[in-house]
Amino acid sequence: MDLFSDSISWAEKLAPIITQYKDRKHPLEYQNLYQLVIMVILSAQDSDANINKIAPALFRRFPNFESLQHTTHDDLFPYISGVRHFQMKSAWILETAQLIKTDKNIPLTMETLTQLKGIGRKSANVIMKESFVKPAVGIVVDLHVLRVAPRIGLIPATKDGNKAEKLLMQLFPRTLWEDVGMCISFLGREICRPTNPKCPGCFINAHCHYYNNN
Incomplete structure (x- = not known):
């Protein structure tokens, strides 16, 4: 056939x-849009299970984008060192935090999301789907x-x-x-x-x- x-x-x-x-629900165990964006960035070439494991401590220390505004790589590394390519992903996260500044500025379009470091079409589609953005693009x-x-x-x-x-x-x-x-x-x-x-x-x-x- x-x-x-x-x-x-x-x-x-x-x-x-x-x-x-x-x-x-998506396998990433996020509680809000900020957490979803960070976890999606961290999950590249890593497993959702591993990201879920490190997430609680990470988000207790850095609960929103505002808390990442003046963070250094040395501050962030202990919380994400168990993630593959954590040094590169740290740079992506901190650059995104500097750009977005606050959770209310998180973009929700394909064009704006894919301008963020570490977010391609797949990640943008996940973020928009989980945020109930319609129609899907x-x-x-x-x-x-x-x-x-x-x-x-x-x-x-x-x-x-x-x-x-x-x-x-x-x-x-x-x-x-x-x-x-x-x-x-x-x-x-x-x-x-x-x-x-x-x-x-x-x-x-x-x-x-x-x-x-x-």
Whole structure:
């Protein structure tokens, strides 16, 4: 079966996982927009679980952007040293704090968010989705989506998140952009694992290229 030319739309095929996951909160355990922005910056090339682990102490010491205004790298390092590339991310955070100055100035558009250091389209899409910015202007494409989308037959394999996002945006109506990326991500985290995927229990195995060709 050629899943790329199947007459059934991918919106219909993925309806079960959208129903299952669309209301699921992002795995980053943030309490407000400030925390979300900082945690998204820190999570690049690191796990959400690790960022959740270091976050409580970090935010007790630095509860808002105002508290980061006059902070030095030496002040910040002890709280984020367990994060990959923490020195680079410290520079991003402090530069962002100098630019934003206060939590009320946190931007919520793709153009303004991606001007901040450490925030690309994926991170901006996460921030806007979690902030209920509508209509969505893009689709969240994290490492799980980059792995799962080609596996199930949605798009060709690529390591370029922006390219993958553009391809997915062509496949789905804009009404689904807000949810579909994170729904695929949750599928990848829970069922469509890198090794030993739980294919028999998958909600969409009838339409999956991997399942139907292995």
